[in-house]
Amino acid sequence: MTSVQNETGVLAGEPRMLIDGELTETAGGATFDVIHPASEQVAGTATDGTVEDMARAVGAARRAFDETDWSRDKDFRFNCLMQLHAALEKNQERLRRILITEVGCPVTVSGSQIESPIAEVKHWAEHGRDFDYLVDNGVHETPLGPARRKLHYEPVGVVGAITPWNVPFYLNIAETIPALMAGNTVVLKPAQLTPWSGSELGRIVAEETDIPAGVFNVVTSNANEVGAALSADPRVDMITFTGSTATGRAILAAGAPTVKKTLLELGGKSAHIVLDDADFNSSLPLAAMMACVMSGQSCILPSRILLPRSRYEEGIEILKTSMANFPVGDPWTPGNMQGPQISETQRQKVLGLIKSGIDAGARLVTGGGIPEALPVGYYTEATLLVDVDPDSQIAQEEIFGPVLTVTPYDTDDDAVAIANNTIYGLSGEVSSADVDRAFSVATRMRTGNVTINGKSHFGIDSPFGGTKQSGLGYRNGTHGYQEYLAIKTIGMPE
Template sequence: MTVKGVLVASEANETGVLAGDDRMLIDGELQHAAGGAAFEVIHPASEQVVGRAADGTVEDMGRAVAAARRAFDDGSWSADLEFRKHCLMQLHDAMERSKERLRRILITEVGCPVTVTGSQIESPIHEVKHWAEFGADFEYLRDTGLHDTPLGPARRMLRYEPVGVVGAITPWNVPLYLNIAETVPALMAGNTVVLKPAQLTPWSGSELGRIVAEETDIPAGVFNVVTSNANEVGAALSADPRVDMITFTGSTATGRAILAAAAPTVKKTLLELGGKSAHIVLEDADLNAAMPLAAMMACVMSGQSCVLPSRILLPRSRYEEGIGLLATMMQNFPVGDPWTPGVMQGPQICAAQREKVLGLIASGVADGARLVTGGGIPANLPVGYYTEPTLLADVDPNSRIAQEEIFGPVLTVTPYDTDDEAVAIANNSIYGLSGEVSGADVDRAFAIAARLRTGNVTINGKSHFGIDSPFGGTGQSGLGYRNGTHGYQEYLHIKTIGMPE
């Protein structure tokens, strides 16, 4: 069938956009918002309304928090490790069965090309199983041995305990992945959770709630999902004194607001915020390998990635050569309908995001940058929020486009003369989430990576990112870590107990 001219799938084996569940999960019940309010969800590749989501209120959020508080304080979830593993393995299996439905919801909400959905579907499903197994094997009580004290020897034990009620506020760029990354480790650690998905991608959250409610034994109140189109609903979650911790991924501006809202109750905050990462290309680098990969990474996900190395720093001796390779790749990058196999760049998430990207490109040109390719809307894609892959050269490191996160398929290129200058340009940012170095001399590349003020660095395309390694930023790119042992421990308090030997 069609909705306003857009194909809508009604059966599981059809293709086309697919609306998610229009209910929220509160205290074990799938339900509509108080008063029945709902808001429209738009498919970014067609600009058409394709369904509705529950428009939760502050009252709904309060009920969800109360349920999570009650489930943590009065239930057995935090004490029953084997049951938690059982429930999360149920979730993994149910998501595996539902993965094609989840994939179509993702493409519908985000416009992510079907060709590149693996990291947004298969990866988070795998992570559910990973955290269930990791948490089951985690050592929650550790004997640190005998310690000398003024009162004689004392044995000290470290006991890892769940934080309590965790509020998770997630973004729209990789919604299912981050809904999982911010809630499943918290659940496995023994916490109860209230998830507030992004306004632009509510169904990736409500579908997760439906699966939990219908296909797992997770008790009422342990996991709650509140969708809403109102900013004050997320703010209410951050400020609620019954919430012990907030985990958030998104813009630095919103992260500051969450910190301010959480400050009166001094609750723990885990923040993954913006980025403006630099890629230092050394003069001995293999440009034929490094530059096409850099261009591809800028365009996949339509540039809507916080870790994207969007600032390319090229040695002056190889400057035009590098620009030429970047331009060739970006001019020929497959942009189009996300449902078409082989397409690797879809639209921006919404009209406002595309306008932001185009505005930043215009500001770069106004500040003296050279527009090498792109810069506008693809002529063959008049419908949908598409942006041309864009390359800007001769970019002033202090200009707006070199300092602000773009979140679009845009690369800026700046020349440098010495390693020290390249490092100084790379570190000239309020952000410090990621970075990259390319060069044949790996020891030299490592030495430069060590000087970058950032939480993560890739050398010669060898990714720093993985579920078993800590991921976090410096500067205004965030607080705390995801992934690895460090990431799991974020959802646990450490209680030190001194006792007789």
């Protein structure tokens, strides 16, 4: 948890975008408003880029990849990214204020959105510097005699990064820095609701590093077709995207004509299986906190709690107490851990899903509406719905709000079947006094990542990715770095 050390309060970010080394406005000067979700007031503007701006950015990235030494000079890339790391550290508090302004993330929990991604820049620079880009695969017998084979890891080319609004600065770093260190050039399209977490990164790259013109570009826009143009551009070799499964499908379709490599981190509807021997007083308050931190706007949070029928009411009471007393309020006030939803549209979506759950027979235990004490700002009460039908909309659709659903089960097999009963497979959790039993359950969950007894699966050194309709490919770890590289197998004389 973090507190701002310097000045606090609303702060507008860089209004321009970065194309071919220049901070620039779109032709005609069109802008769009950025709203502070805690006040519902306009905090500033960003330039409203066009399809033509995106085409210029892609052209700059293509030229920088094809005509400069960026892809071949590992030491230069390392030095540039270390410059960027130092510059981000210097700008840390400015970045925090901008993030809270456009996202509404509570300052108390902003470390994961500011300090962590800044540290990741240094990690990826060092990882890429030490990575073995040429691996001897040994001598192999062939009909024409022995051949030595070497594996050459090469950058993919031009990478288009399309990022969401929930943890924008973190994901702007996670989806661009490994790609840059691997030798690619990048065009970043940040989310419409959070353009400054991208444009500020562009400003710092332009003003405080030696990264050459065209290597890193940022195009802000309020138009969906601008991101679509990036996905479809034949000059782009790879798209990396975090966001909804529906948008992920559209990106796959847009890239299909050029068979574009696609890295997708999509939606989640993760289940937390609480086994009948678990320590409820330890696991359930943490589950409630995870549902509410960041206003529930996280793809990996276990939003479905599965409780054994034998201890069902006991578990509900613990969850009720935790959620009814969760600190919700002004994100600038230290101690608050849940801020507003990102927008009124998002709040209404959350409230609509809560209503659909109640209409389908779920029992509302606490929350369910707008906090009376917070009439201004896009706040939603921490909400607990129980007796939830596992086939109902509220149990199947990603909510992206501070809502926990609870469903009873009878046996471990029953719990696993309920957990696997969605199109998603991003994350999950198991709680039990018997770690071997928990591990057995975890291995049967059709999901890319599982936490056991609060020991998080998520970290920069470990691959993170989803199964089913929760994504393709991996972030983090060596597996994640290799996503931005192509492998060329070279056969040569022994």
